[in-house]
Amino acid sequence: NLLIYPAEHVIYGEYMYEVWDEEMIKHLLGFFMPENMRIDVVSKSFAKSQDFHYEPWFGSRYTEEDISPSLMELWRNPPEIDVSLQLPSQNEFIPTDFSIRANDISNDLVTVTSPTCIIDEPLIRFWYKLDNTFKLPRANTYFRINLKGGYDNVKNCILTELFIHLLKDELNEIIYQASVAKLETSVSIFSDKLELKVYGFNDKLPVLLSKILAIAKSFLPSDDRFKVIKEDVVRTLKNTNMKPLSHSSYLRLQVLCQSFYDVDEKLSILHGLSLADLMAFIPELRSQLYIEGLCHGNLSQEEAIHISNIFKSIFSVQPLPIEMRHQECVICLPSGANLVRNVSVKNKCETNSVIELYFQIEQEKGMELTRLKALIDLFDEILEEPFFNQLRTKEQLGYVVECSPRVTYRVFGFCFCIQSSKYNPIYLQERIDNFISGLDELLEGLDDESFENYRSGLMAKLLEKDPSLTYESNRFWNQITDKRYMFDQSQKEAEDLKSIKKNDVISWYKTYLQQWSPKCRRLAVRVWGCNTNIKESEKHSKSALVIKDLTAFKLSSEFYQSLC
Structure with a gap:
């Protein structure tokens, strides 16, 4: 790119379109019609009676056929059009504020080298540090949410895993939209804790976090997605310990940790679980929480407190006492x-x-x-x-x-x-x-x-x-x-x-x-x-x-x- 574009355009040169030519766009879209379309269907189960041609180099079998006039007419004048076939709405996560907070903050905060605890309540504890080193319009916000009873027994453990996997599946669309705007999300599980990380450009980070937490609070999985995710988890558990190195680490931790649920036991329990079991478990899982988080980067302390208030406003639940939070003994x-x-x-x-x-x-x-x-x-x-x-x-x-x-x-x-x-x-x-x-x-x-x-x-x-x-x-x-x-x-x-x-x-x-x-x-x-x-x-x-x-x-x- 340095050989093609001037220095000020080198990062986005090939993606930047400076001229709006409406007639050219209409002309191009005019070619998007059934007569100009080709469909490739790849399958391992075509009808055996078909008259196949053979590709000469690799011997692959294939057929060619014309699209029937009746099907072509149906495509030209469909009785209805799927509402999802439209241009997406404007991405609400695209940042517009790139100001650097450290440039506007008093010297006392700028010289702090470690996070400080700005909120310590029964429901939530928050750590905060302003970035005064890299001075980029970015922030990293990490949270661990203790869920009630999520690791009390092997059944609860596998139900919690299913819930987290289904939550990630539910969040996929919104996470993708945000990632296009360079705002990333990670969702994972550690015993009874849901770990959520939201990081990237700080401007619209609170907007994304609000949407994620709202979904996490209210969503209930559908039967079809439950079956798909359950099958994925079954496959993952079956493949666990296939590599000897990871198997040895697993066996060591199984000896050392007091609460360590065997993968075969989890698999046995999982086979018998239904959507009804999960639906009955979710309200209890979300009924009491404890949240610990870190806000680090291009955020003022007021903005970090605002993020903590997002949690408190969405999760209006009883705090999970310390004796009910899972803590591992070795x-x-x-x-x-x-x-x-x-x-x-x-x-x-x-x-x-x-x-x-x-x-x-x-x-x-x-x-x-x-x-x-x-x-x-x-x-x-x-x-x-x-x-x-x-x-x-x-x-x-x-x-x-x-x-x-x-x-x-x-x-x-x-x-x-x-x-x-x-x-x-x-x-x-x-x-x-x-x-x-x-x-x-x-x-x-x-x-x-x-x-x-x-x-x-x-x-x-x-x-x-x-x-x-x-x-x-x-x-x-x-x-x-x-x-x-x-x-x-x-x-x-x-x-x-x-x-x-x-x-x-x-x-x-x-x-x-x-x-x-x-x-x-x-x-x-x-x-x-x-x-x-x-x-x-x-x-x-x-x-x-x-x-x-x-x-x-x-x-x-x-x-x-x-x-x-």
């Missing part, structure tokens, strides 16, 4: 735990096996939070390359070889994972254990310069400026959804890194990863490929506790207090 693995879970691949033709070796560290705790996170992240920084180099490059165990921290509802962990089509999970775990046992030597042999390079490199990453408004919004939103509200966590972690020495990392490793330490608590999730024999696991389970009855295991376990 299992506290016992001291010295060495647990194993063995499962065959779901796809019987899948040759890949996976080992995921998870070490549970600690739950986040007060002032020690950032130091512990800094130690875990620094350990990961040091370990990533040698782990990959040894097990992927040298030993060539499999295509996927990775290690990284895990944070499960604010409980720290560390994970080693290998996917392989050549070796079974037991051998893969033995190689991981061998690597871990040699880490003492690797860490001790790390010279001061190398350690400082790792530490300073991690500090530089933590202190990098957010590259975009959305990146910054997502960072804030993660703190809100985790109920941590530590918006400067990266800066605090970088500060804690300054005092961390090599011996601190070695001590951390010996405390949490060496098997003879009482604080070493591990869970090995083994997914066995179709070309391996899962019965081999019985020969290698003497030193580990194999989880065979997950329900009984959880009933006998302790759990961390829920933080989010």
